[in-house]
Amino acid sequence: MNAALTLDNFLTRFQLQPPLPAPAIPARRQAAVLVPIVAHPQPGLLLTRRSPRLRKHAGQVAFPGGMRDAEDASLHVTALREAQEEIGLQPQQARIIGTLPAVSSSTGFQVTPVVAIIPPHLSWQPNADEVDAIFEMPLQEALRLARYAPLDIHRGGLRHRVWLSWYQDYFVWGMTAGIIRQLSLQVMPELNTI
Template sequence: MKSDPPPLAHFLTRFLLQPPAAGSQDLPQRQAAVLVPIIAHPEPTLLLTRRAATLRKHAGQVAFPGGMKDSSDTSLVATALREAQEEVAIPPAWVNVIGTLPPVTSSTGFQVTPVVGVLPPGLNWQANEGEVESIFEMPLEEALRLSRYSALDIQRYGRTHRVWLSWFDDYFIWGMTAGIIRQLSLQVAKH
């Protein structure tokens, strides 16, 4: 009798078999990256943060660790790893980068590249209190369930934009973060 592969192995197989589609050429020049950290527990989880309420932009929002590309960053992967270390003390050497998702444009005009990486369980996260209010893990299986995301169409600058919304425990996940998780779900669900 054939048994199902472990959840993380199944996810990795689906992610690697479906390379991201080519992005649009009309993307902003200002670049940023976020790390989409998957923790390799027997039942994998997705690591997320709630941004500090004192931040000037996106205060209190659920997000992935990430930020703007610095001139010293050699790539957008390096940006995501540096930001994850600064925000939640994830050592770059412990991240197994498995790929990227297509870039998305943020409401503040950045081209943001989601970098998907697998981390071993047991790392001690530590929030940079100036940037991160809290750190939490969401079961990957739950995060990738498409039915958990609701669409909201909003008008901005005379154009309609679709925003995705979801709740997990006491965390409201919306906007770019929800859209990235939903895109990851679509990426691994393709046949």
């Protein structure tokens, strides 16, 4: 990526490079995360760090998201509802541009990443019970595949590959890093050298 990644360039690449279908995942509980792209001329990627007081995934870097409620008409609605609850993003402030293939979580959920464009300079209202920090990473840096290191974990007789990365004081790993890498592989296929 020699030239700067602009928002228009990202949108064009995202829409012209449909994601490859995900492998079939056995029916599981459904969840969704919002992958918010901040609409700066050189876009950013909005992330959160979960509260250290949470029972599951405490202190981890994540996208806003959670389990689908029975009332949610779609997983898009789930992602937008969770983003509103966690960071104060109003649903009308997000323009959904598509989804990435669903991934399986270690807690038994099928998680669908919902990609959306959000305006810059919003005033965040983090839910203190769920969110410890909200930060933005330059999208061009986030999509640089070389920043992610693989780690193979053996669990239940199977090998699971997880991805690890640091951004400033934030440790980005696991499902979040995997979703960012998947987005990179979709919009920057010429960088798929790993």
